[in-house]
Amino acid sequence: MNPLAVRVAGVTFPSPLVLASGVMGLSASSLKRVADAGAGAVTTKSCGLEERKGHPCPTLLPFEHGLLNAIGLANPGVDEMAGEIAEFQARSSIPVIASIFGRTEAEFGEAAARLLARVRPALLEVNVSCPNVGSEFGQPFAADAAASARITGLVKARAGHVPVAVKLSLMCPSIAQVAKACAAAGADAITAINSVGPGMLIDPHVRRPILANQVGGLSGAAILPLAVRAVWDIARTVPLPIIGTGGVARPEDALQLILAGATAVGIGTGVYTGGLEVFGRINSFLADWLDREGLRSLDALRGAAHPARSQEAHHG
Amino acid sequence: MADSMQTVPILEVIAHQAELKTFILPRILDAAPGQFVAVWLPGVDEKPFAVSADGPETIQITVKAVGPFTRRLLNCRPGDRLGLRGPFGRGFTLMPDSLLIGGGIGNAPLRLLAQRLTERGLRYTWLAGARRAADLPFLGELQKNPAVRLFTDDGSVGHPGTVMTGWTDALAATPTPPRLVCGAGPEPMLLAVREAARLHRLPVELSFERYMKCGIGLCGQCCLDGSGLRLCVEGPILTEEQMQGVTEWGLPPRGPSGRRPATTPKATRP
Numbered sequence: 116m117n118p119l120a121v122r123v124a125g126v127t128f129p130s131p132l133v134l135a136s137g138v139m140g141l142s143a144s145s146l147k148r149v150a151d152a153g154a155g156a157v158t159t160k161s162c163g164l165e166e167r168k169g170h171p172c173p174t175l176l177p178f179e180h181g182l183l184n185a186i187g188l189a190n191p192g193v194d195e196m197a198g199e200i201a202e203f204q205a206r207s208s209i210p211v212i213a214s215i216f217g218r219t220e221a222e223f224g225e226a227a228a229r230l231l232a233r234v235r236p237a238l239l240e241v242n243v244s245c246p247n248v249g250s251e252f253g254q255p256f257a258a259d260a261a262a263s264a265r266i267t268g269l270v271k272a273r274a275g276h277v278p279v280a281v282k283l284s285l286m287c288p289s290i291a292q293v294a295k296a297c298a299a300a301g302a303d304a305i306t307a308i309n310s311v312g313p314g315m316l317i318d319p320h321v322r323r324p325i326l327a328n329q330v331g332g333l334s335g336a337a338i339l340p341l342a343v344r345a346v347w348d349i350a351r352t353v354p355l356p357i358i359g360t361g362g363v364a365r366p367e368d369a370l371q372l373i374l375a376g377a378t379a380v381g382i383g384t385g386v387y388t389g390g391l392e393v394f395g396r397i398n399s400f401l402a403d404w405l406d407r408e409g410l411r412s413l414d415a416l417r418g419a420a421h422p423a424r425s426q427e428a429h430h431g
Numbered sequence: 432m433a434d435s436m437q438t439v440p441i442l443e444v445i446a447h448q449a450e451l452k453t454f455i456l457p458r459i460l461d462a463a464p465g466q467f468v469a470v471w472l473p474g475v476d477e478k479p480f481a482v483s484a485d486g487p488e489t490i491q492i493t494v495k496a497v498g499p500f501t502r503r504l505l506n507c508r509p510g511d512r513l514g515l516r517g518p519f520g521r522g523f524t525l526m527p528d529s530l531l532i533g534g535g536i537g538n539a540p541l542r543l544l545a546q547r548l549t550e551r552g553l554r555y556t557w558l559a560g561a562r563r564a565a566d567l568p569f570l571g572e573l574q575k576n577p578a579v580r581l582f583t584d585d586g587s588v589g590h591p592g593t594v595m596t597g598w599t600d601a602l603a604a605t606p607t608p609p610r611l612v613c614g615a616g617p618e619p620m621l622l623a624v625r626e627a628a629r630l631h632r633l634p635v636e637l638s639f640e641r642y643m644k645c646g647i648g649l650c651g652q653c654c655l656d657g658s659g660l661r662l663c664v665e666g667p668i669l670t671e672e673q674m675q676g677v678t679e680w681g682l683p684p685r686g687p688s689g690r691r692p693a694t695t696p697k698a699t700r701p
Contacts, residue, residue, distance in 0.1 A: 137649075137650075138649050138650075138651065139648075139649065139650075139651040139654060139659075139661070140651055141650075141651040141652065141654065141685070141689035142651065142654055142656060142659070142685070142689070143656075144654060144655065144656045144657055144658065144659035144678075145651045145654035145659045145661075146659075147659055148654070148658065148659030148660075149659075160651065160689065166688045166690055167688055168686070168687040168688050169644075169687060169688070171475070171476045171477075172469075172471070172476050172477035172478070172644055173436065173469070173471055173477045173514075173516075174644050174645070174650070175644060175645040175647070175649060175650060176435065176436060177434040177435050177516075177647060178435045179435070182649075186644065186650060189644075189652075189687055189688050189689060190688060190689060191688050191689045191690035192688070192690070195689075195690050316436075318436060318438050318473070318514065320438045320512055321438050321473040321512050321514075323473055323474065325436050325471070325514065327476065327477075383649075384649070386648065386649060387647050387648060387649050391648075
């Protein structure tokens with residue numbers, strides 16, 4: 116048995132490492148390349164009902180401690196993406212997670228229905244947490260537990276047997292409470308966290324924000340501690356599997372999220388900082404780690420940093 | 432950190448013509464021939480450009496009017512600030528006895544390649560083509576270079592015809608076949624160069640373009656269908672082996688949304 120295999124809402128990922136939404140997720144060929152690099156699941160770019168070109172550039176800005184991005188939900192639309200997903204599924208056995216967003220609550224349900232009429236992804240990711248389109252869409256839905264729960268319910272009603280993961284934001288009073296509301300509304304998994312902020316960087320010479328959208332979500336190494344804490348809080352509050360995402364580039368980063376309670380680990384900006392080899396490198400590390408610890412799977416490590424669970428593990 | 436944004440003043444502008452200019456910028460980065468930089472025009476947009484020359488204290492980018500962004504950029508004057516990120520991607524291999532083939536603005540990256548080859552004392556032949564004389568940047572410089580053969584569609588300078596008409600002559604004129612064919616220009620020209628190189632069993636490195644956003648291999652915008660190769664990281668210079676894994680040659684490239692425009696079906700005759 117593959118010791119790295121994990122199960123998220125009934126779907127087996129051959130590795131806990133998941134390509135996070137927004138990175139190399141526009142085409143079947145691109146997703147296939149990441150799958151071949153060792154990802155256990157791949158997530159598409161978030162898609163809505165209609166094609167969007169996104170913001171002008173610069174949309175993505177590396178700096179010393181991470182990355183700001185304001186792509187502006189550029190996407191080809193769910194109909195087009197359904198075709199890419201179908202092609203990916205014909206070319207790879209790795210589970211594909213279809214990420215969707217809506218401009219209104221109702222649009223989330225419509226996007227899910229339109230996508231699922233054409234293709235059956237392994238999971239649906241409901242992106243209620245994009246921080247980049249505030250001027251157009253207002254606060255991310257994920258800032259509001261009740262709105263997040265309503266969206267979860269709308270998508271669940273259209274999702275049939277396809278499990279639904281809700282992607283949450285830290286930009287709310289309590290991410291655990293939002294997760295709890297989504298769980299009550301039927302969510303099958305939680306993805307946490309989306310990029311943080313938004314933040315801003317200004318060029319001092321031209322005296323204006325560098326991103327065309329002025330502000331953008333912060334990702335990369337800087338947000339790892341936030342992601343670890345978010346996963347920790349969610350794991351103590353809801354019994355759902357968590358795809359822990361945020362700032363993972365090194366094997367120890369992935370391990371921290373698992374120890375905090377994540378079943379799977381998303382990697383986005385890490386594809387930049389660590390290269391595409393990041394998946395293979397972390398897979399090897401985790402396999403070696405299990406081997407050294409005499410463990411047959413990641414189950415014993417999941418949430419093992421929580422004091423109560425550590426005790427249970429000792430007594431069990 | 433070179434991937435982060437740094438703004439610099441334009442030091443000098445060379446106007447080859449109204450719609451074709453070279454911008455001389457402080458040398459804040461070290462670009463290999465064929466690599467590109469992201470150029471930010473504050474308040475407008477950011478687009479990729481090849482570096483066309485590299486001096487001790489300056490670098491150059493050569494810009495042709497193709498859309499709203501380049502038209503705004505062409506209005507910039509010395510002292511205006513541009514943002515730079517990069518260099519990105521992988522450049523041309525420096526090989527003795529190279530055959531350089533450039534079409535129009537594609538001759539700009541080849542200029543830096545020729546510069547590097549000359550600095551290292553490596554021989555090359557450069558077939559520089561354009562629709563008309565006015566579309567060739569650095570025409571005076573090219574005319575003085577004995578390694579250059581010029582081609583224009585309208586015959587306004589050099590040999591009349593395309594660079595491909597010069598291909599056979601160039602092969603015949605050199606005592607040894609080229610050890611590497613380096614091409615930059617419009618995609619149909621590049622695909623013709625690729626075919627010709629295959630026919631003559633010559634190694635090629637060709638410079639391709641796609642809509643790009645991040646330049647660092649994340650946004651997925653320039654991933655090519657087939658192998659999923661990221662043109663901004665593994666390109667923009669592709670070898671024959673890399674090109675073989677790509678299935679989208681001849682198709683309209685994906686746009687800013689990631690969607691590939693539908694191809695108009697060719698009229699079929701019964």
